[in-house]
Amino acid sequence: MSPDADVIVVGLGVAGEAIAGKLAEAGLSVIGIEAELVGGECPYWGCIPTKMMIRAADALAEARRVGDLAGSAEVHSDWSLVAERIRSEATDNWNDQVAVDRLTDKGMRFLRGRATIRSTTQVEVPSVGTLTAGQALVVTTGTTSAIPPIPGLADVPYWTNRDAVKAETLPGELLIIGAGAIGTEIGQAWARFGVKVTLLDAADRPLAQEEAESGALLAEVLAAEGIELRLGVGIAKVSHDDSGFTVELADGSSVHGEKLLVATGRKPTLDADTWQALGLTGKPGTLPTDEQLRVGHGVWAAGDITGHGAFTHMATYQADIVAASILGEPIAGADYRAVPRVAFTDPEIGAVGMTEKQAREAGYAVQTGSAQLPSTSRGWIHKVGNAGFIKLVADTDADVLLGATTAGPNGGEILGALAVAVHARVPISTLETMIYAYPTFHRGILDAVRDLRAAQR
Ligand SMILES: Cc1cc2nc3c(=O)[nH]c(=O)nc-3n(C[C@H](O)[C@H](O)[C@H](O)COP(=O)(O)OP(=O)(O)OC[C@H]3O[C@@H](n4cnc5c(N)ncnc54)[C@H](O)[C@@H]3O)c2cc1C
Ligand SMILES: NC(=O)c1ccc[n+]([C@@H]2O[C@H](COP(=O)([O-])OP(=O)(O)OC[C@H]3O[C@@H](n4cnc5c(N)ncnc54)[C@H](O)[C@@H]3O)[C@@H](O)[C@H]2O)c1
Secondary structure (H helix, E strand, C coil): CCCCEEEEEECCCHHHHHHHHHHHHCCCCEEEEECCCCCCHHHHHCHHHHHHHHHHHHHHHHHHCHHHHCCCCCCCCCHHHHHHHHHHHHCCCCCCHHHHHHHHHCCCEEEECCCEECCCCEEEECCCEEEEEEEEEEECCCEEECCCCCCCHHHCCCECHHHHHHCCCCCCEEEEECCCHHHHHHHHHHHHCCCEEEEEECCCCCCCCCCHHHHHHHHHHHHHCCCEEEECCCEEEEEEECCEEEEEECCCCEEEECEEEECCCEEECCCHHHHHHCCCCCCCCCCCCCCCCEEECCEEECHHHHCCCCCHHHHHHHHHHHHHHHHCCCCCCCCCCCCEEEECCCCEEEEEECCHHHHHHCCCCEEEEEEEHHHCHHHHHHCCCCCCEEEEEEECCCCEEEEEEEEECCHHHHHHHHHHHHHCCCCHHHHHHCCCCCCCCCCHHHHHHHHHHHHHC
């Protein structure tokens, strides 16, 4: 029996859309299957709409800083502008026709439906039947919200990021379980629009995977903006009645609020049958891949499902490798040493590579150096809203950086320089002797390098 296509791509989110488009453009016959919306989580319920919220919330915060710097400003927030922008500009009212057309114009055959992977070459699609790939099966099915097994939670009408992104009006109060990237970004943005936000996390600080200093700084800033933080305490029970949600904590206290957002991480989308169909053993989880993103013979994966960081830039990075690998083109294998992360809070928390703890646990000879932004020229000029720091994590044997954090105004942009340094293993002696423009925030890197050198002496 002849195959139905050279390549079948299951899941047309960020990674699948990029791979299917590249392969179709290169002349392969490609079938792409999507259960929901082509583009996936990022454009419709993730990165883009939440960053529109943050852009608006940051404008409110800056306007409120006028009193300290330039006179006075009366600020009135109006969420309807944000909701309308998300609906019309970001998501086209959650309609993916433009994205579908972009792919079909490249020659891809599009199928809407939830595919079931039957083997390393065969996929079943409702009302279509079984399809066979001749050359490659690409699994790009992403992740969904992980809902923890907290007693009572499954029985209450909690929100995930999807409900928050679709909100036409804001509640008076929002409880958020999870002070990670989603919880802190949405929590701060909504608080700036007047919502009384409570952030709950079992970990003792926000962004618990990042440097301890990042969490401490963010906790201080969020508290100063009126957000209640209940950190380092587990959640015993959740209940809901006409007056809203009650979250009972393990220390015996409780909090009450109108809406409850659960932002406790993501989980991979593959069940046990799919896992077996792909020839894998053990418990289903994220897909194990080699450096060309191969899961096994004729099967590739990319994006969140590979477990190398749930970021759009990871999905697109891996997509390029998958497309080249299938086309037999030369490309460097995946390298995860310098994965950049940015929490788009204010201050932005940028980070790349290893944290100090990770570097020490990996056995490197570690030395750190840091600079506080308010003590730099630009930070001092900036004044209100200048909280932040730059922290470098060095391998003193090799004299290169293993990781870095850039917290502060434009922290995610300043990160760029240090992402290059970690990725390209730029010698610290080079970072020490290059010229940094004055007075920029990134000039703080030089202060942090000098602090590192002083600690080495
Ligand atoms: C609130 C939020 C904010 C975020 N902000 C950022 C950010 O600022 N920066 C950043 O880099 N990342 C951000 N992310 C993460 C980013 O959205 C993801 O890393 C990215 O979407 C991953 O792309 P993907 O293709 O792996 O998966 P997805 O985008 O999840 O796409 C997977 C697709 O596969 C489809 N699918 C699944 N199973 C099947 C099946 N059996 N058959 C057919 N189709 C199927 C799904 O419907 C989905 O469309 C954010 C995420 C969230 C939730
Ligand atoms: N700016 C960005 O790039 C961005 C923004 C949003 C989301 N994302 C991606 O989406 C992923 C998911 O975001 P997220 O914020 O849901 O996850 P996360 O992993 O960043 O944070 C989850 C938080 O929930 C807490 N938690 C887990 N179970 C808990 C429980 N039972 N009780 C109390 N607290 C609990 C954890 O301690 C953690 O702090 C992120 O890891 C990131 O990859 C990226």
